[in-house]
Amino acid sequence: MASTAQPAANTPPLFSLRDARVVRSGRTILHVDHFDLAEGEHVALLGPNGAGKSTFIQLLTRETFPLHREEPPVRFRGQARPLLSDIKQALGIVSATMHDQVRVHLPVSDIVCGGLFGTLGLPNHVQATDEQRAQAQDALDRLGIADLAERDVMTLSTGQVRRVLVARELMSDPRILIFDEPCTGLDPEGMYHVRNTMRLLADEGRSVVLVTHYPEDIIPAIERVLLIKDAEVFADGPKEDLLTSATLSDLFGVPLEVEERHGWYSLQGRYE
Ligand SMILES: Nc1ncnc2c1ncn2[C@@H]1O[C@H](COP(=O)(O)OP(=O)(O)OP(=O)(O)O)[C@@H](O)[C@H]1O
Numbered sequence: 001m002a003s004t005a006q007p008a009a010n011t012p013p014l015f016s017l018r019d020a021r022v023v024r025s026g027r028t029i030l031h032v033d034h035f036d037l038a039e040g041e042h043v044a045l046l047g048p049n050g051a052g053k054s055t056f057i058q059l060l061t062r063e064t065f066p067l068h069r070e071e072p073p074v075r076f077r078g079q080a081r082p083l084l085s086d087i088k089q090a091l092g093i094v095s096a097t098m099h100d101q102v103r104v105h106l107p108v109s110d111i112v113c114g115g116l117f118g119t120l121g122l123p124n125h126v127q128a129t130d131e132q133r134a135q136a137q138d139a140l141d142r143l144g145i146a147d148l149a150e151r152d153v154m155t156l157s158t159g160q161v162r163r164v165l166v167a168r169e170l171m172s173d174p175r176i177l178i179f180d181e182p183c184t185g186l187d188p189e190g191m192y193h194v195r196n197t198m199r200l201l202a203d204e205g206r207s208v209v210l211v212t213h214y215p216e217d218i219i220p221a222i223e224r225v226l227l228i229k230d231a232e233v234f235a236d237g238p239k240e241d242l243l244t245s246a247t248l249s250d251l252f253g254v255p256l257e258v259e260e261r262h263g264w265y266s267l268q269g270r271y272e
Pocket of ligand 1: 049051054
C-alpha cells in the first residue's frame with residue numbers, strides 16, 4: 001500500500017527551499033526558486049548528468065550551502081538553523097559513494113550495527129549489545145536478507161551490498177531515505193530488490209527521495225517528480241503529467257519514448 005501520509009495543516013514542510021542558489025567557481029550550479037517537501041511525501045529527482053541533482057541533495061543534507069540571503073533559503077521542519085544532529089537523525093542516505101567504501105572483510109551484522117555509530121563497521125573496542133544485534137537482524141529481515149547476517153560483506157553481490165547498506169541506514173529509524181542513483185551498476189535482479197526495498201520503506205510511511213537518470217527506478221508510491229536541467233528546476237509536478245515522451249525528450253535533449261505499465265515507467269530512445 002502506498003504511503004498516504006497527510007501532514008497536519010500547521011506542520012511545517014520537512015524541507016523548504018526559497019530562492020536557493022549555489023555558486024561554484026563563479027557559476028550557478030543550482031538555483032531553486034521554490035520547493036517544499038511535506039513529511040511523508042516522496043519525490044524523484046530526474047535529470048541529465050551535471051544538471052544539479054546531487055547539489056540539490058547536498059542542500060538538504062547541509063553538505064552544501066546556498067548564497068546567503070536575509071531570508072534563509074533552506075529550512076528543515078521550519079527551522080533556518082537546525083542542529084546537524086537532528087538532520088542526521090532524520091535522514092538515511094544510500095549512495096554508490098558509500099558502497100565504494102565497503103572494502104573491508106566484516107560480517108554483514110557488524111556493517112549494519114555500524115549504522116548506530118555512523119561508522120561502516122563497529123568502532124574500535126566497541127561490542128554490539130544483544131539488543132543492537134537483534135535490531136540489525138530485524139532490519140535485515142525486513143529487507144528479506146536475514147540469511148546474509150553472518151556473511152563477509154566482501155563476498156556479497158553488488159545488489160546484496162546495496163541492500164545491506166539500506167539495512168544499516170534503518171538502524172537510526174530515519175523518517176526520510178535518500179536513494180542517490182541506487183540502481184547504478186546493478187543487474188536486473190539487484191535492481192528488482194533495491195526497487196522493492198524502496199517500496200517497503202515508502203509503505204512504512206518514510207519519505208523516499210530518489211535521485212536517478214531512469215524513470216524505471218521510480219516506484220509507484222512516488223507520485224511527484226522534480227526535473228532538473230542546466231542548474232534549474234525544469235518542472236515539478238505529478239509524474240503522470242511529466243513522465244511523457246515530449247517532456248523527457250526535452251529534458252535529456254534526445255528523442256525518447258516513455259511507456260507506463262501498472263504504475264511503472266520505462267524509457268527508450270526513438271531512433272529514426
Ligand atoms: N566544487 C565544484 N566546483 C565547480 N563545479 C562544481 C563543483 N561541484 C559541482 N560542480 C558542477 O556543478 C554541476 C552540477 O553537479 P551535480 O553533481 O549536482 O550534478 P548531477 O545532476 O548530480 O550530475 P550526475 O547525474 O552526473 O551525478 C556539474 O556541472 C558539476 O561539474
